Amino acid sequence: MSLKELSSLEKALGLKKPNKYSTQGDRKVPVLQSINGPALVGLVTIATHLVLEAKRPELLGGSAEHKAVVQQWLEYRVTKVDGCHKEDIKTILKDLNSYLEDKVYLAGNQFTLADTLMYYGIHHVIVDLAVQEKEKYMNMTRWFDHVQHYPGVRHHLPPVVVLRNRVYTSGHH
Numbered sequence: 001m002s003l004k005e006l007s008s009l010e011k012a013l014g015l016k017k018p019n020k021y022s023t024q025g026d027r028k029v030p031v032l033q034s035i036n037g038p039a040l041v042g043l044v045t046i047a048t049h050l051v052l053e054a055k056r057p058e059l060l061g062g063s064a065e066h067k068a069v070v071q072q073w074l075e076y077r078v079t080k081v082d083g084c085h086k087e088d089i090k091t092i093l094k095d096l097n098s099y100l101e102d103k104v105y106l107a108g109n110q111f112t113l114a115d116t117l118m119y120y121g122i123h124h125v126i127v128d129l130a131v132q133e134k135e136k137y138m139n140m141t142r143w144f145d146h147v148q149h150y151p152g153v154r155h156h157l158p159p160v161v162v163l164r165n166r167v168y169t170s171g172h173h
Contacts (some may be wrong), residue, residue: 002030002043005120008155009108013054013118021046027083043082043117044074051113059113067109073114081121089125091122097140104146111150119147123157136160 003021010018022031024041032040032049040046051059061067081092096118100106106114126134126144134141145162148154 002028004156005043005117006032006046006050008032008120008153008157009050009116012054012152013050014152014166015050015054018038019050026124034058043077046114047074047117058110059116061107062110063111065109066107066112070112073106073112074117077117077121081118084103092122093125093137096143097137100139100143103143105143114145115147115150116153119144119153120157123160125160127160141167 003023006021007018019032022033023029024031029041030043030046032038033045040049048060051057061070066168080088084092103109105111122144126141129137141162144160148157148159
């Protein structure tokens with residue numbers, strides 16, 4: 001999955017020349033062989049490199065605190081979301097839902113690389129959620145829907161239908 005994510009990220013960043021990737025180990029960790037340097041290993045390392053190559057440093061955060069929050073969510077993606085067991089999914093969704101209660105994006109009010117990679121990482125879970133489950137995690141669902149409509153993000157993934165909650169019951173129209 002990571003290789004498709006990196007390819008989609010390249011397109012979203014407007015990088016013209018696609019990179020060649022491989023994987024290593026049982027966990028299929030992505031590897032980017034650099035032309036003029038050592039190989040870059042790991043989803044976050046390569047994604048950060050692509051953001052800098054595209055001259056889009058704002059996607060990594062503006063202030064030192066904002067950068068730390070972005071890095072925190074990138075680390076969360078790799079350590080908690082990737083390869084998590086089915087029984088851990090609900091905890092991840094609950095954590096995201098709670099965290100996003102008063103935020104538009106993972107790092108506050110600015111779209112960052114963390115949003116893109118978290119979106120890619122949980123898409124396969126959200127696409128299978130029933131409507132009631134999406135409503136249960138309303139903040140996370142709102143964020144997910146917002147990110148999937150962000151220009152250039154959704155490349156290789158099918159759209160997820162998110163039903164909006166009705167403001168009024170049918171008796172109040």
